Amino acid sequence: MSIIQSFPLVIILVLLITAFMMPLIKNTKIIKGISLVSMTSVMILALINLDFVHKNGEYLYRIGHFNAPYGIEFRIGIIEAMMGLLFTFVALMIIWYSIYSIEKEIKQSKIGLYYLLVNILIGSLLGVVYSNDLFNCFVFIEVGTLASCGTIIVKDKKENIKATLKYLIMSCLGSGLVLMGIAYLYSMTGHLNINYIHAELVKCYLIYPNAVLISIVLFIIGLGVKSAMFPLHNWLPDAHSSAPSSSSAILSSLVLKAFVLLLIKILYGVFGMDILNHFSVLNIVLILGSLGMIMGSVFAIFQKNIKRVIAYSTVAQMGYIFLGIGLGTNLGVSIAIFHIIGHAVTKSALFLLAGAMIEQTGHKSLAQLKGIGREMPLTLGLFSIGALSMIGIPVLPGFISKWHLSLASIAAGDTILIVVILLSSLLNAVYYSPIVINGFFGEENLQGKVYKSKSKPLKELMPVIFLVISMIYVGIASRGIINLISLGLM
Amino acid sequence: MEGLMNNYYETGSIILFGIGFAILLLHNNLIKKIIGMNIMDTAVFLFFIAKGYVSGKDAPIIIGAHKGVQGYINPVPSALMLTGIVVAVSTTAFALALTVRIYEGYGSIELDEIIKMRSD
Numbered sequence: 321m322s323i324i325q326s327f328p329l330v331i332i333l334v335l336l337i338t339a340f341m342m343p344l345i346k347n348t349k350i351i352k353g354i355s356l357v358s359m360t361s362v363m364i365l366a367l368i369n370l371d372f373v374h375k376n377g378e379y380l381y382r383i384g385h386f387n388a389p390y391g392i393e394f395r396i397g398i399i400e401a402m403m404g405l406l407f408t409f410v411a412l413m414i415i416w417y418s419i420y421s422i423e424k425e426i427k428q429s430k431i432g433l434y435y436l437l438v439n440i441l442i443g444s445l446l447g448v449v450y451s452n453d454l455f456n457c458f459v460f461i462e463v464g465t466l467a468s469c470g471t472i473i474v475k476d477k478k479e480n481i482k483a484t485l486k487y488l489i490m491s492c493l494g495s496g497l498v499l500m501g502i503a504y505l506y507s508m509t510g511h512l513n514i515n516y517i518h519a520e521l522v523k524c525y526l527i528y529p530n531a532v533l534i535s536i537v538l539f540i541i542g543l544g545v546k547s548a549m550f551p552l553h554n555w556l557p558d559a560h561s562s563a564p565s566s567s568s569a570i571l572s573s574l575v576l577k578a579f580v581l582l583l584i585k586i587l588y589g590v591f592g593m594d595i596l597n598h599f600s601v602l603n604i605v606l607i608l609g610s611l612g613m614i615m616g617s618v619f620a621i622f623q624k625n626i627k628r629v630i631a632y633s634t635v636a637q638m639g640y641i642f643l644g645i646g647l648g649t650n651l652g653v654s655i656a657i658f659h660i661i662g663h664a665v666t667k668s669a670l671f672l673l674a675g676a677m678i679e680q681t682g683h684k685s686l687a688q689l690k691g692i693g694r695e696m697p698l699t700l701g702l703f704s705i706g707a708l709s710m711i712g713i714p715v716l717p718g719f720i721s722k723w724h725l726s727l728a729s730i731a732a733g734d735t736i737l738i739v740v741i742l743l744s745s746l747l748n749a750v751y752y753s754p755i756v757i758n759g760f761f762g763e764e765n766l767q768g769k770v771y772k773s774k775s776k777p778l779k780e781l782m783p784v785i786f787l788v789i790s791m792i793y794v795g796i797a798s799r800g801i802i803n804l805i806s807l808g809l810m
Numbered sequence: 811m812e813g814l815m816n817n818y819y820e821t822g823s824i825i826l827f828g829i830g831f832a833i834l835l836l837h838n839n840l841i842k843k844i845i846g847m848n849i850m851d852t853a854v855f856l857f858f859i860a861k862g863y864v865s866g867k868d869a870p871i872i873i874g875a876h877k878g879v880q881g882y883i884n885p886v887p888s889a890l891m892l893t894g895i896v897v898a899v900s901t902t903a904f905a906l907a908l909t910v911r912i913y914e915g916y917g918s919i920e921l922d923e924i925i926k927m928r929s930d
Binding site: 481488 | 820827830831834835840843847850851854857858861886887890893894897900901904905908909911912915916924
């Protein structure tokens with residue numbers, strides 16, 4: 321057994337151990353240093369692990385020297401390794417950005433706790449991604465939920481507390497449903513390991529059709545609440561818009577994605593195509609996904625606050641991912657996973673840039689951010705590239721996933737979905753382009769604005785520039801990435 | 811109907827789950843919501859532990875002689891639910907702490923009143 325195989329476990333351990341070192345240290349500079357160093361080292365480990373998995377194929381890693389049905393297992397395939405790299409990279413960029421600006425949003429005394437929560441959050445999300453054991457996933461989900469509530473409430477304003485409570489109640493609802501789903505699966509199969517459950521379930525699903533159907537629906541709704549599936553998204557705009565910008569970026573780009581990935585793992589790993597086709601439950605996901613794509617954008621048009629616009633845009637973008645899952649074809653799921661990657665790098669950049677605008681001008685509403693392009697040209701320029709990707713301009717990842725989703729829906733025979741995708745793109749343009757156009761152009765908008773008067777120093781924008789570069793890279797290298805994902809799905 | 815009566819543990823736990831779920835969704839009082847959340851979690855614990863019980867067998871604790879695998883109930887669900895209880899306790903504690911802060915901030919723990927306050 322190669323030492324590289326144990327890197328996923330080392331990644332989680334490094335994150336959790338360094339997290340609990342932070343409250344012992346008083347000096348905030350050292351805390352930030354520990355946070356950066358731990359995340360960088362973890363990213364390097366994830367990169368080496370991805371390279372290893374790419375060369376040698378997927379492997380199972382047992383934890384605690386008990387073999388599979390009794391002990392906990394990690395399953396590291398190409399997708400898991402890619403997600404490990406993506407999560408650690410995006411988290412590193414967000415932490416790098418937050419180092420310069422976090423004092424402006426939260427109290428000095430809370431900084432140690434904030435970085436503690438971020439490290440625990442990333443560790444638990446990676447646990448959800450790597451683990452092959454359903455109950456272990458559940459525990460990581462709960463740890464992640466509490467930590468993400470913590471990163472919202474750390475700002476300690478009245479509306480934060482309200483948003484956090486709403487988020488906590490909805491999440492508890494979701495995790496209660498997930499636990500019940502696990503209970504059903506355990507009572508039918510007697511296993512908690514995904515591979516073993518699948519092997520048993522394929523043999524016996526015709527004996528307990530109702531119980532299997534109920535457990536599928538419990539998982540879809542439970543994880544749908546947590547990953548903002550359309551009618552269950554109402555906690556998201558409050559939570560994501562009131563949190564500090566760096567937390568919003570983590571919540572929107574990573575936290576939701578881990579739960580979607582778990583849903584993909586459960587639907588296609590635990591149940592498998594035969595059972596899903598037998599009950600035709602994927603249509604629910606498909607319809608809710610398409611509704612979310614349209615309604616999320618419609619809600620976003622009516623928002624006045626820039627962070628709420630981006631938060632509702634997240635609801636719409638999650639719709640694309642659910643659409644890909646709901647198509648039920650190999651291509652559809654690969655595009656859903658590709659969209660997870662593209663959306664994670666784009667949305668984190670957008671949230672950080674919106675945070676930078678709010679921080680420098682002190683205004684949150686769109687009306688007061690007109691003419692921002694003259695005061696902060698680089699910030700709005702980067703924002704425009706992200707917005708173009710969301711709208712779907714060629715080469716950028718947003719376009720690639722829309723294009724392939726259309727192809728996948730033609731292949732699946734649902735041509736009506738192309739209309740939904742086109743409509744959703746147009747609606748995206750309706751709410752993103754006014755931000756950019758009113759920012760750069762218009763006589764009355766630019767009146768009295770001094771060129772570059774409020775721009776952030778270049779070094780503070782470097783992490784966002786890296787995110788935008790990686791976004792463009794994801795777009796250019798999309799063919800290779802999608803091939804790799806579909807290889808991993810086999 | 812007979813199936814429901816034979817599996818009365820499961821039936822009871824599903825009814826409890828429904829009660830907890832309804833309280834969590836429908837009540838406006840935050841304390842009641844948290845109680846509903848606890849009832850829901852407890853229902854899942856009951857369900858799991860009932861699944862692990864084999865009638866007439868001992869708890870999986872070895873006193874004196876080891877009776878062999880057949881002598882004990884399935885210990886896995888009980889062990890899982892220990893973790894589940896820890897998780898439930900921590901979320902409850904966190905939710906209660908948030909409720910205290912909400913009361914300090916808004917002077918009320920009725921969710922509909924709090925939502926109205928923002929629109930004023």
